[in-house]
Amino acid sequence: MDNFIFENPTKIIFGKGQIARISKEIPAGAKVLITYGGGSAKRTGVLDEVKAALEGYELTEFGGIEPNPSYETLMKAIELVHKNQIDFLLAVGGGSVIDGTKFIAAGAVYEGDPWEILLRRGRGINKALPLGVVLTLPAAGSESNPRAVISRKSMNAKLSFYSTAVFPRFAVLDPTKTYTLPKQQISNGVVDAFMHVFEQYLTVPMEARLQDRFAEGILHTLIELGPVALEDPENYDVRANLMLCATMALNGLIAAGVPQDWSTHMVGHELTALYGIEHAATLAALAPAMLTVLKDKKRAKLLQYGERIWGITEGSEEERIAQAIAKTKEFFEIMQMKTNLRDHGLTPDNIPEILDSLRAHDMVRLGEHQDVTPEVVRQALELCF
């Protein structure tokens, strides 16, 4: 096990009806900016519920934070923060709204051009406005981590930053708020959380046995309940477990003391940027192929995964690994995800531009061994058709 530091101060306030208590978490008299996305928070009534819970506070609203939140949009929010002397931010939404709000929090108190926060990847950023979260879409895990990904349209850039200053102070996770999500968002969320686990778990054996068990616990739960969530949207316990899985998958717990991969995510980001394919959809299409190409380096963990998650104990190592990857693909298909890039309108002719894009973004040495080169990615992409 490697040395590590694990720190996660976010207070998780979990369960039905918990929005009512957010006023206990925000200093009395604070001027609050409520941030949200494309309008579903308004349509579903969550925004009204939040505002009712904050009666007596001076509230300002900022809607329209888009998926893959943009610097341009967020700079307008920062202007509003200054104008209205905001001292607390409350993000109501999913990963994009929360990520965007983290940037607003850090940017509003940054001396200089906030773009530098991203250029520095957050290094040296140790102050931010306090922020809280009301989560409506379980997937990204941003509600309980110190990381955000921001896009700048004018530069065609997508950068992330990390600063413990932007850990949400609290996150309200009310599973009933996920009942109205479209099926596709549930599928995406389950696959996204599943792949967050994979990127931290499916590397090399590190004798981090407890972290492995926790990772496997999240996978088991996603596999058991993901399909049920599609069929039975108002099953409280199912939604509750999935919501908790998504948070635990990316709050630092299973990353403690182990190497991380993230190559599938990095290639996926290029597919999103080039073709507008949804994030989780890129992961579902890429992961089986990436695992196939990297199976020798991930051999021991693939065998462990196959045995513990899918009960695969028969056959040669090659056969067991092939079965484990096939079961993974099958699970994504059960979750109604497309697992062939052709189904997203791509052909093998697109491969060179994907690789060019990786090279242009300096994504040429990915993975836990930093040996996933564009050539390795090419082999994987060929298997995606």
Place this chain on the structure above:
Amino acid sequence: MDNFIFENPTKIIFGKGQIARISKEIPAGAKVLITYGGGSAKRTGVLDEVKAALEGYELTEFGGIEPNPSYETLMKAIELVHKNQIDFLLAVGGGSVIDGTKFIAAGAVYEGDPWEILLRRGRGINKALPLGVVLTLPAAGSESNPRAVISRKSMNAKLSFYSTAVFPRFAVLDPTKTYTLPKQQISNGVVDAFMHVFEQYLTVPMEARLQDRFAEGILHTLIELGPVALEDPENYDVRANLMLCATMALNGLIAAGVPQDWSTHMVGHELTALYGIEHAATLAALAPAMLTVLKDKKRAKLLQYGERIWGITEGSEEERIAQAIAKTKEFFEIMQMKTNLRDHGLTPDNIPEILDSLRAHDMVRLGEHQDVTPEVVRQALELCF
């Protein structure tokens, strides 16, 4: 799944050599009181290592915090805090030293008689001196929770308190510092952590599937590695996993959204108070009997435990439950614990005074259903001989 709030701000600084970085975690110029126990911190050199890491700070030492730390001792430490104008506490030791230091932290800034903190069980206590921990004995989990148990010899009282103000700011967990622990302490630590999991996991099904998986992950790891730790004391990864297990067993994670039992602990406390039997030893002797007596109420979870932890799938429910309890007892024996109270010098004649003691401390309705009466405990105690 029940509603819950999960909050744990303690920064876990894990791994070999990490004591060297504690100065980064304590404000420059702080006057630090280093607290420790019976002298093993001195003998093993950990105390010197801590002092070397804090060169330049004004340091005061307070040793002699005993197992089951006493109010009388801790009040002397509080005096010292006032005299030397201490503004940061650093506990070097295991659960007793940490619990004691939490009381010092809250008591030093309490207006009134600090005993009231315990009488109020911590209610309303929202300030304390900041404290950090260098853990030398993995077992109690106190390094990363807001709870402490304090004894007052003169009143023959043992009370606990809870306040988020006494969450350690940081906890250094260096597995190499456990190499010199006597075997018995390792046995005790493994059994204590195991039983912490049981008290939160072996109740009734709550559809808290992820919490169940996490609890089972800790149990699996303790069962796999506990015996190895006894045979191979300097196996770093083994000690690392066990240390992490003990922390995760009682940091709030697996308690989220589920009922808790704690009846075995409560009865065990009486055995410690009456006969001086070590805490973990009381749990090892009591648990199989308590489970046997409570098996109908814990039926579903006992079956799940038997199947997932011990692979028990054959036989009637009664048989499977009996097997699961037998395997538990066998594990404690492999960990070199005594599982019969006769081996601690007791006989069935002691049972009435144990029950009297429970009644005297108002421990008459224990367990997740609050129906573990002294009569139920009597049935269990009879099975302990």
